[in-house]
Amino acid sequence: QVQLVESGGGLVQAGGSLRLSCAASRSIFTINAMGWYRQAPGKQRELVATFTSGSTTNYADSVKGRFTISRDNAKNTVYLQMNSLKPEDTAVYYCNAERSGMDYWGKGTLVTVSS
Numbered sequence: 001q002v003q004l005v006e007s008g009g010g011l012v013q014a015g016g017s018l019r020l021s022c023a024a025s026r027s028i029f030t031i032n033a034m035g036w037y038r039q040a041p042g043k044q045r046e047l048v049a050t051f052t053s054g055s056t057t058n059y060a061d062s063v064k065g066r067f068t069i070s071r072d073n074a075k076n077t078v079y080l081q082m083n084s085l086k087p088e089d090t091a092v093y094y095c096n097a098e099r100s101g102m103d104y105w106g107k108g109t110l111v112t113v114s115s
Contacts, residue, residue, distance in 0.1 A: 002026055002104040004095040009109030012085055020080040020109060022095030028076050033098040035069060036080045038091035038111075045094065049080060063089075085113045 003025035012018055020036065028034060035050025035058075049059045049069040057069055068081045078095065090113050095106040 002031065002097045002099055004097055004104055004106035006093065006095045006106040006109040009093060009111045011112045011114065014085060014087055014113055014115050016085050016113070017081070017083045018085065018111060020082070020093055020095075020111075022078045022080075022106060024076045024078070024097060026076065028071060028073060028078065028097075031097045031099045033096075034071070034078050035096055036078075036093055037096055038089075038093045039108075040088075040091040043091075048093065050096070051078070082111070085111075087113045087115045089113050 005023045006020060008018060008020040010018060033050055033052045036048040037045050038048050039045040047060055048063055049067055051057055066084045071078045090111060092108040092110050094108045097104045
């Protein structure tokens, strides 16, 4: 199993920045894919940014050039640096990990971007 704990959400004005953190309960070397999803009110959960197959990254078109996913292997932590935030980025952000065919989710952290 993998436990995931997110942190770093909050309220920020449009144009501002936030950095989210996701700490995993085990070495991320044992995890096949790890990343961030988000769910806005009344909408489906969507991919934001992920690591797959080692260091390959994948971003949603809506965040390319503004968000950066990174990781600290020693801390078993994945980060999401979010710059130039927009009101439409408002959502609950969830950390996800896939290991041995199983999906694991954190409880989420709320990001609110005011206009």
